[in-house]
Amino acid sequence: MTRRTTVLSVAATVALAASVALTGCSSGGDEPALKVSGAFIPQPVSDMAGGFLTITNSGGAADKLTSVTSPLSDDVTIHETKNQKMVEVPSFDIPANGKLTLERGGNHIMFMELKSKPKQGDKVRVELHFEKSDPIEVEVPVEAPHHNPRQH
Structure with missing residues (x-):
């Protein structure tokens, strides 16, 4: 694996993890007030x-x-x-x-x-x-x- 491929792979993994975290925070979190x-x-x-x-x-x-x-x-x-x-x-x-x-x-x-x-x-x-x-x-x-x- 080249250095460029490794950097892109790490960047994709970080982006995917951030996307999952944001989705988890916003889905179904609403409560009655x-x-x-x-x-x-x-x-x-x-x-x-x-x-x-x-x-x-x-x-x-x-x-x-x-x-x-x-x-x-x-x-x-x-x-x-x-x-x-x-x-x-x-x-x-x-x-x-x-x-x-x-x-x-x-x-x-x-x-x-x-x-x-x-x-x-x-x-x-x-x-x-x-x-x-x-x-x-x-x-x-x-x-x-x-x-x-x-x-x-």
């Missing part, structure tokens, strides 16, 4: 309450909201509204570079058999659980019973 905003619970008028919020995913991978826990209730579920009926669901999709909106008249969180009735101005601790992301804890403000930010 979740942020919660607009959370509120209307002051309950019975032994149950609804919860509403928006989860924005600025990451390149989708995730799912799989459950919600809170000291307010041992029975917290997530519901979809279809044909004006609430239906409990196992999860909600949070698309990559998208958002999940839980709002009055639509998909929402249900707190059943409340341990106490929080009043307007109180805050309720809620923990959101996801398929891929770590749980997010939110201090959710209690608003007036008929509060609806979409009407403002």
Whole structure:
């Protein structure tokens, strides 16, 4: 092997190794990046309450909201509204570079058999659980019973 062939062979090997390393770094490395905003619970008028919020995913991978826990209730579920009926669901999709909106008249969180009735101005601790992301804890403000930010 000549010196020129050896130099070209080494250069080709280095270029191939660099190409493989760069490909490994960029393939499938995207993760969900979740942020919660607009959370509120209307002051309950019975032994149950609804919860509403928006989860924005600025990451390149989708995730799912799989459950919600809170000291307010041992029975917290997530519901979809279809044909004006609430239906409990196992999860909600949070698309990559998208958002999940839980709002009055639509998909929402249900707190059943409340341990106490929080009043307007109180805050309720809620923990959101996801398929891929770590749980997010939110201090959710209690608003007036008929509060609806979409009407403002």
